[in-house]
Amino acid sequence: MVFLFSELIDYVDERMDVEMKQVTAVIFLVSFLIWGTSAAQAQTTQKDLIHGLGCDSCHDTEVPQKLEGNGVCLSCHGSYSEVAGLTSKMEPNPHVSHLGEFDCVACHKPHGESEFVCNQCHEFEIKMPEAAN
Amino acid sequence: MESKGVVKENAGGIQVDRRTFVKGTAAVAMALGVGGFLDNIFGQQVKAHEPAPRPTKWDEEFDVVVVGSGTGALAAMVAKDAGFSAVILEKAATWGGTTAISGGVLWVPNNYLMKEAGIEDSLEEAFEYMKKASFGQSSDELIHAYIDNANPTLDYLVQNGHKPKIQVPYADYYHGSIDHSRKLGRSVIPPGLGRELMRTVRAAVDARGIPVYLQTPAVSLITDESGAVVGVWAKSPAKGKISIRARRGVLLATGGFDHNKEMREHFLPGPVYYPSAVPTDTGDGILMGMAIGADLRNMNEVWGWPVKEITIAGKKMGSFDGGGERAKPGSIYVNRFGQRFCNESANYDATTRNFYWWDNSIMDWRNIPAFCIVDSEYRKRYKFGRQKPGVEQPWMNRSDTLEELAGKLGIDAEGLMATVERVNIFAEEGVDRDFHRGEKPFDRLTYGDSERTDLKNPCLGPIKTPPFYGVRVYPGSLGTCGGLRINGNSQVLTPYGKVIDGLYAAGNTAGSPAGAGYPGAGATLGAGMIFARIAALHMAKKN
Structure with a gap:
């Protein structure tokens, strides 16, 4: 408060x-x-949040703090490579990059409009899924 | 032991924990029963690929074993068509190696698309051109093998579903500098680039029922009493160490040594930043060949290209600075003194060479890092670090004045301002009196902006409209192109010129037939696929 x-x-x-x-x-x-x-x-209204979850689903502290790394996301989604496995049929697989593993929130933005960062340079026909917004 | 220290280096964006790396190679050596302990890390790497004893019973048997799933994959197809069994071993979890992330171009002089388009060419002229364009680091034998087998290789690919087009507007890379070049036609590209090319090859491989073992690196060659190669030891994710017999031969097509720090340091003439080859290109094939006494060629060479250092989602990376950016009017390269050091509109391999000036007055690389400087007129028209016009990124160092930009990047401000003043005079006159930018037909045809009627020289524009932008640029590479010494049959040779029976190499695992040059777009993949096919045909002829 x-x-x-x-x-x-x-x-x-x-x-x-x-x-x-x-x-x-x-x-x-x-x-x-x-x-x-x-x-x-x-x-931040409910609909702005990924999956419609509340603040404390991710920010599990009394005072919400900026999160580092993918730990919170992967605590539900499994390992990064497991996530990559889910999108292995996509061309190219957005979770396999020459830049290695990204922060999930680089693309899937909990507090803003999600963005496929690969397309800052490339022009892949890949759109961010609505469910992630 | 220096190797016991944990050294985190970040040269060229590659992070290597040396202890982990050394432990890894040592573990492989121990697993193979090599034992012993070497002070020399590089020697240890070769040792890790030392030929291991022949198995009492082979785990698997094929006629042809192809190591690497890039351009080498073609050899498996050719072998299968000749009636022989083949297998493709791939170290990575993904198919296609560096080829799959490349432009997918093949350099094929006098190809069928040129004939259809009415572009005259001949193999004799192509030979003369390539010979001069290899700058003494190749051989007539290899150049003939390339030129004579280029069209049969392309035709074979087309029969297997490849649908390339002439790469417009790509002239040969020394067009206007070396005779017998062509201004168009020798480079052919599939619309979907390397991804499409390797998808086509994969479909053809699958249609033939050729097994592809992913995550299965070959570790060492297996030889018989005579020294001939008769198989490989590989590491299978499911079965562990497996022996694979190769009745007719082994083709090493594992790419170059871009991601092997020790090899880079010991063989290349200077640092390479942000190499573009896939991270599994650690020189495995070259080391395996060295371990059984193969000779080397062209080890001081890379297919060079400059890279802009950009940041995407917090990650630094090298973005290929091709003709679509670097060479366009209103863009220049300067060093830390604010001085230009190259013709920014020349081909990328030649441009990369200009970075490597070790200056004894400062005892440092004079042109590393360098900086690409542009103005707002440039940014209205062309991409910058692959970002479209209008896109602003913090790493672009947008500045209202050149002085401010120089300050942000660590460039001598007076030097930069004097250079820009001089370039602006050149742009007005249409003549680059320092580096002759836009004089050669290659510069104008391939990289110039012919739509700029406001300019006297399509490669040369002024830099005068604020705000200004600048990023660091470094010498990078598409791949190293030195490796095992081969003959015109793709057979690997010893330092005495003796053939090692059963051992073949192609692509960046072999000393490049293009030597120290880069004759045109696609000479890279061209050398890989042409010599892979040659290898398979030679293996098929074996009695």
């Missing part, structure tokens, strides 16, 4: 002068108290 509140203050800070900020901060604080924990999901 404290974390999110301070973030909101920062957000407001960029846009308003000090007086307005104080008033708005109070409004936000009140909203917070009413909403309780559901407010945590107000920033």
